[in-house]
Amino acid sequence: MTKINKNYLELKDSYLFSTIATKVSEFKTKNPDKEIIRLGIGDVVLPLCSSVIDELKSAVDDMASDSTFKGYGPEQGYLFLKDSIKNYYKEFNVDLLSEEIFISDGAKSDLGNLLDIFSKDNVVVIPDPVYPVYVDTNIMDGRKINYVNGTFENGFLPMPTEDLEGDLIYICSPNNPTGATYNRSQLKEWVDFAIEKKSIILFDVAYEAFIYDDDIPHSIYEIEGAKKCAIEVCSLSKTAGFTGVRCGYTTVPLELECDNVSLNKLWLRRQTTKFNGVSYIVQKAASGVFSKEGRIKIKENIDYYMENAKIIGNALDELNIKYIGGKNSPYIWLQCPGNMSSWEFFDYLLEEVNIVGTPGVGFGENGEGYFRLTSFGHKENIIKAVERLKTLKF
Numbered sequence: 001m002t003k004i005n006k007n008y009l010e011l012k013d014s015y016l017f018s019t020i021a022t023k024v025s026e027f028k029t030k031n032p033d034k035e036i037i038r039l040g041i042g043d044v045v046l047p048l049c050s051s052v053i054d055e056l057k058s059a060v061d062d063m064a065s066d067s068t069f070k071g072y073g074p075e076q077g078y079l080f081l082k083d084s085i086k087n088y089y090k091e092f093n094v095d096l097l098s099e100e101i102f103i104s105d106g107a108k109s110d111l112g113n114l115l116d117i118f119s120k121d122n123v124v125v126i127p128d129p130v131y132p133v134y135v136d137t138n139i140m141d142g143r144k145i146n147y148v149n150g151t152f153e154n155g156f157l158p159m160p161t162e163d164l165e166g167d168l169i170y171i172c173s174p175n176n177p178t179g180a181t182y183n184r185s186q187l188k189e190w191v192d193f194a195i196e197k198k199s200i201i202l203f204d205v206a207y208e209a210f211i212y213d214d215d216i217p218h219s220i221y222e223i224e225g226a227k228k229c230a231i232e233v234c235s236l237s238k239t240a241g242f243t244g245v246r247c248g249y250t251t252v253p254l255e256l257e258c259d260n261v262s263l264n265k266l267w268l269r270r271q272t273t274k275f276n277g278v279s280y281i282v283q284k285a286a287s288g289v290f291s292k293e294g295r296i297k298i299k300e301n302i303d304y305y306m307e308n309a310k311i312i313g314n315a316l317d318e319l320n321i322k323y324i325g326g327k328n329s330p331y332i333w334l335q336c337p338g339n340m341s342s343w344e345f346f347d348y349l350l351e352e353v354n355i356v357g358t359p360g361v362g363f364g365e366n367g368e369g370y371f372r373l374t375s376f377g378h379k380e381n382i383i384k385a386v387e388r389l390k391t392l393k394f
């Protein structure tokens with residue numbers, strides 16, 4: 001008899017976004033005239049910039065002609081895109097080789113797929129609260145998880161302790177959902193810890209493009225020693241509006257070893273076996289992100305979201321609501337006022353001012369009593385939302 005992977009039965013149903021959708025739809029049915037503003041969604045609203053669209057169109061044209069048509073490409077990605085990424089990293093004084101960069105269809109797939117090359121016996125360290133994919137992908141493999149606590153006191157930036165055990169360590173900076181960012185010295189502590197314990201860090205920088213402060217690294221490889229202990233996963237989803245186009249990249253340094261085996265070689269073997277690469281059209285579009293014109297336009301888009309974040313932050317300041325994030329991140333993580341739980345605050349905002357956010361408890365136990373707002377919206381809606389927020393009394 002065929003057997004299933006029983007670990008899947010251990011997964012908790014993800015009620016977060018379905019419960020939000022149900023609550024919003026019930027509210028709409030009861031209050032058809034009310035206009036709801038969504039500040040909860042982690043998806044971008046601005047369209048692709050012109051340099052990306054131009055590349056996309058010319059790649060489509062390439063496919064229409066005998067001389068420029070492309071079939072299967074290299075599984076790890078086209079050199080033209082890897083070279084652009086290599087040059088981008090130079091801005092952070094990080095030198096990468098083309099063989100160290102693997103083009104993907106987004107960070108989520110790679111975060112899950114990377115686990116293929118690690119033993120299921122490894123113990124993993126995962127911050128709480130955090131992007132739920134890290135937890136679920138490890139439950140699917142049956143790995144033991146040690147949570148490290150993010151709290152208001154530590155700025156939602158848990159640090160390693162001597163007694164912490166973990167072979168694989170997840171770090172997400174800027175963090176989803178808290179918007180917290182590790183600075184250089186904090187990351188150095190994690191890198192030193194990983195080297196000492198012979199652990200591997202999986203560093204998720206899906207939001208690096210939102211970093212404005214010089215003290216916050218865009219890449220873990222800005223930290224000495226990181227190439228000996230870290231894999232970095234990045235995405236163009238939030239950087240350049242690729243949530244629907246799908247493209248990201250993962251870096252596995254050549255010098256990174258585990259069990260005396262090159263992880264770059266293992267990952268290459270895994271990818272060439274199970275993945276046939278990202279489409280030429282999408283990779284051409286991605287190259288438009290790194291062109292001179294693309295960089296300017298993308299910065300404008302990120303400035304737009306960060307201006308939104310500032311508008312939300314200023315309103316929370318006026319309301320005396322404590323929060324973190326919103327500075328080097330599109331996410332604002334607030335402490336629910338009046339000791340409300342995450343879901344109480346959700347209901348309160350929906351009923352009173354018709355604003356939808358995301359209950360923090362959906363990202364881990366330590367998220368209880370917290371709430372995530374995002375700056376991914378059109379400015380006019382953000383302004384309208386904060387005017388409504390300011391009418392609240394706590």
Ligand code: PLP
Nearest residue numbers: 106107108131176206235237248
């Ligand atoms: N990592 C983090 C922290 C995220 O928040 C997200 C998406 O929300 C992803 C990875 C996945 O990104 P992608 O769209 O590239 O799969």
